[in-house]
Amino acid sequence: MRLTSKLLAFGFTALSFFTKVTPQLISNQVHKLSLEYPYIDDGFHISNWDFGGDAIVDSTKGVYLTHDLQHQRGWIWSTRTLPAKNWVVEFEFLIGTGKDDYLFGDGLAFWATKERTTAGPVFGNRDYFTGLGLFFDTYKNGRHEHKMPLVVAMMGDGKTSYDSSTDGLSNSISSCENYEFRGTTEPIKCRISYLEGKYFNVQLSIQGSEYLECITLHNVTIPEDVFMGFSALTGELSDPHQIMRVVTYTYDEKEAEKNIGVKMVEAPIRVSNNSNFGSSFIKLLIVCGVLLGAYYLYKIYVSKSSRRF
The missing domain is CATH 1.10.287 (Helix Hairpins)
Incomplete structure (x- = not known):
């Protein structure tokens, strides 16, 4: 006994x-910058988010930025700005699920910019943006040796155009390839970690794999008061582009500085x-x-x- x-x-x-x-750990999540099931509130809106263009919200499956139709542009943007000093954004997406076509396009983008809700030619968003654009490109427009699909990061100053003839590589701050994030049956997971002026990291989880390094940069500064957004574009070629989940965290800045690139990017996993x-x-x-x-x-x-x- x-x-x-x-x-x-x-x-x-x-x-x-x-x-x-x-x-205490869960409180690190920024709920007003997160998007999860059931997506739509009682008023048939998405709390703290705006969407437009050809984007359609499915209350059980997430946000379809485009369907498998030609000449579509869709977007969804937060109504609140990201934390200025540090943040981690994890999101899940699907591109071209179930399609075995040889030709498809064009891709989707993650944004952390001062401008918002303006449709345009850059993966469905405006050109000459101020802030970060992270492009998940599935169609090769220019002549380069990089394999598709391709992840490209660009820091816009509001004056520099996205160069579609090189798939953004001419003005990029970094890129990565050999990650098959299109045509999967399970959502792709992406984690973006940012520590102001010190650290920027992008990781991908493909088909349930562990997170793999895509981009790691130091001495990167994103402008303050930027909004978070997602957009997608189709042209003569098409694909469905879907956002399934978005979760935003903040973390202890001093702890992150001590363990740069380790605890900072692993903290959200530890909550779970x-x-x-x-x-x-x-x-x-x-x-x-x-x-x-x-x-x-x-x-x-x-x-x-x-x-x-």
Whole structure:
């Protein structure tokens, strides 16, 4: 009985510990800069987001920036600006799911810019933007040796045009290739981490894989008061472009500086893993306590039964 009591007491202590820790970690999420199921509120709007062009919101599947139709442009933008000093944005998307066509296009973009909700030729958004554009390009327009699909990052100053003849490479700050983020059956996960003036990182998870490095840069500064957006474009060629989930976090700046490139990009994962570990551990303790209690009661019953005879 003492062993059972001690196990149950330990279980409740652990429960108290995880109850205190988990909310503190989860509070790092910026809910007004996140987009998750069921997407649409009671008024059939998306709280804290605007969408337009050819974008359509599906209350169960997310935001279709374009469907598999020619000459479409769609976008969705946050109504609030990203934190100035640091942030991590994780989002899930699908491009060309279930299509085996040889020709398709054009791709989608992630934005962190001062301008918002203006349709244009750059993956459905305006040209001459101020801030960050991250392009997930699926169609090769220019002559270059890079393989498609291609991820290209560009820092716009409001005066420099996106160069479609080189797929943005001529004005890019970095790029990566050999990541098959089109035509998958499972959503692609992308994580973008930013620490003002010190660190910029892009990672991709393909078909449930671990996060893989795509872009890592230092001494990068994104303008303050930028909005977050996603847009997509089709031309003579087409693809469905879909955003499934967006979650934005902030993190402790001093901790990130100490562990640059390690804890900073792994912090959001720890929220999920710690929470799951705590829940599973507590359930295991409770089950063990119940089994030991049942065994103790059974021993008492057997002892009393033997005394009768």
